[in-house]
Amino acid sequence: MSATWEAAAKAWVDACLGACSGQSFVPGLNPVETFGKLFKLDPDTGLFRSPHLDAAATFKGFGNLLRDYSALHGGTSESPVELGPLVGRMVRELRLQAARNQLVDTEQSAQLTRWMDIFVQPILGPGRPTHQRWSVVTGAWQAHWSATQILRATHAAILDAALCRFATRVEDSTGEPITSLRGLFDEWVNCADAAYLDETRTSRFAVRFGDVVNSAIALRLAWTAWLTTTLNQFGVFDVGAKDSATDAAPPAPPQSTAPPVAEVPVASSTVTAGPKIRRKKNSAPKTRRPPPTRLTPAPNKRATPRASRFKAARQLGNEFDIGNFPSPGRKS
């Protein structure tokens, strides 16, 4: 088998695994990066990075694989081979490739996990307090990594089932004839989603998916706690602390500001002006959401005395807010 074809097959299988696995859909991994770039230019390359083109790349990759595989087996423009029997064989080759990829992934994962152990093992000496804080984060990271790898192995099994189903379908002579590459690719999509559906119905999958999300949450909490402690050590006070101070008092329960029913004019179909009744002719639906409410302007660090920042940090009970999210342990 050609090394080039094998490399292309590996890349395509990896792409399928990424798409089929839903790995990028798991909160805490990279959902925003993947989908938030729709209609945006990539600042590095100046090219569009959008799902449209990912789909196109996968489709083209599949077509090129089939063309190259046919060429490897004697097919040329002058003496074309019959594709029918070739497709089933190619899909079986892809299955083997997927299994090899999985073996490599498993080995790499095991090595990485072992390497991270150095942060989890207790140590003696002056670096111990810092190390202990790291060990909490690393432990959470390892738990998340482990859960992710288990889910990834599940996805690899789904991919294998999907390829197996696909090979069976294309070799089954009783179905509707497939008259184009696109038709063949659609068959693959149907087989992959059907295999995925079969697995996602099971409670086993629910547990593994839940483990990944829950461990991602735990990792985020651990990381936030580490950052909070470290920032406190250096007396760093950021914008988030101001928000935290506001959060410390529970937000007031929503108050109805609408006029009571009895006070709303009844007799006319025309709405009269009231405190909360607005009438805007031909208004367009809002296309932009209003910016998040900020009760007070962000603190100007230059204008804020350093001493008062320390004081504020102490008042907050050493809790800081990372980004726009509440700190761990705060009751909402």
Added chain:
Amino acid sequence: MPRISFSFEDLTAELDAFEKKLLVAASQLSRWQDTPPAVATPHEVVFTHGKATLWHFHALANQVKSPPVLMVYSLVNRPTMADIDPERSVIRALLTRGIDVYLIDWEAPTRFERTRGLATYIADELDSCVQFIRSSRAVDKINLLGICQGGTFSLCYSALHPDKIAGLITTVTPVDFHTSEDRLGNLLRHVDISALVETCGNVPGEWLNAAFFALKPLHVTHKKYLDWIAMADDDAATAIFFAMERWIFDSPALAGVALKEFARAFYRDNALVHGTLQISGQRIVLASLPIPILNIFARDDHIVPPAASRALRHCVGSTDYTEIELPSGHIGIYVGGKARNLLADVIAEWLAAREVLKRSRARKAPRAKL
């Protein structure tokens, strides 16, 4: 006869043709990416309360003598889906059938509003909108039309205030959250929603989208885009495609506590079916719901399986219950070419046929009650 009936030459020709289509698609992408979304149907904002903004759509035909219809949308995504394009607007279709349409747009919560719960949305803000319409249109009762989660809200509200509702229409609404086909429920079953909400506050819309994408990953991330590339030179189809894409990715965050309550009460406890749900201290008992109900669901819905909607039949006590299955998907029921008109026809006919409309008209006279 072998299934694969195209040749090596066909394959290479198709790959070449696809390259050309891809160029067209790339130019369309650059052309459409900055195009602002079109306003499909003229409307005005007539009332706001909390996070609820009430839109009233301008009449496009002589209005039939029936109580107005209030569309209650889900907290997930934006309600513009019901009015995405003049050619594919369910709202426009209802207006042309003489129905007076209002719609609630839930604004996204700020991070300080993450403690907003379901009671605030249903018992306070939805109620205020209903009260406003009743008062301003001088009617005793109105019709509610719930969409997806908005349908679940409408059911709860109708159980709380049956005296204010002339008829309830639920579309692609989950009622039983423990059906075997409910993949979203299965995905969420072992996720610690409480920890998620305590960590994140409001839950970003992108994460919700991701959960929906994970239900049918290759169809959503591959097939859909290849379908568009194949028709990228068709401007009209491309306009619709981009309008849908914008709608899909325009997903506001969900108030943390509301999501937690929804996940617990509905996904975990299936409280609506078991009759154990309480909102603002009042128990929601569907069995004693006396109003006419039209339950519409989609045959190919992978987000809310038909069985999850169909369960309503066994929960409600209403003698006037109708259910209709449309040949469509969860979103297609509102934007699909045929399904959209079918949906509007079904709703218009059901409203016209209800005796409740007559009763409502008869009761319209003693307005002093309001």
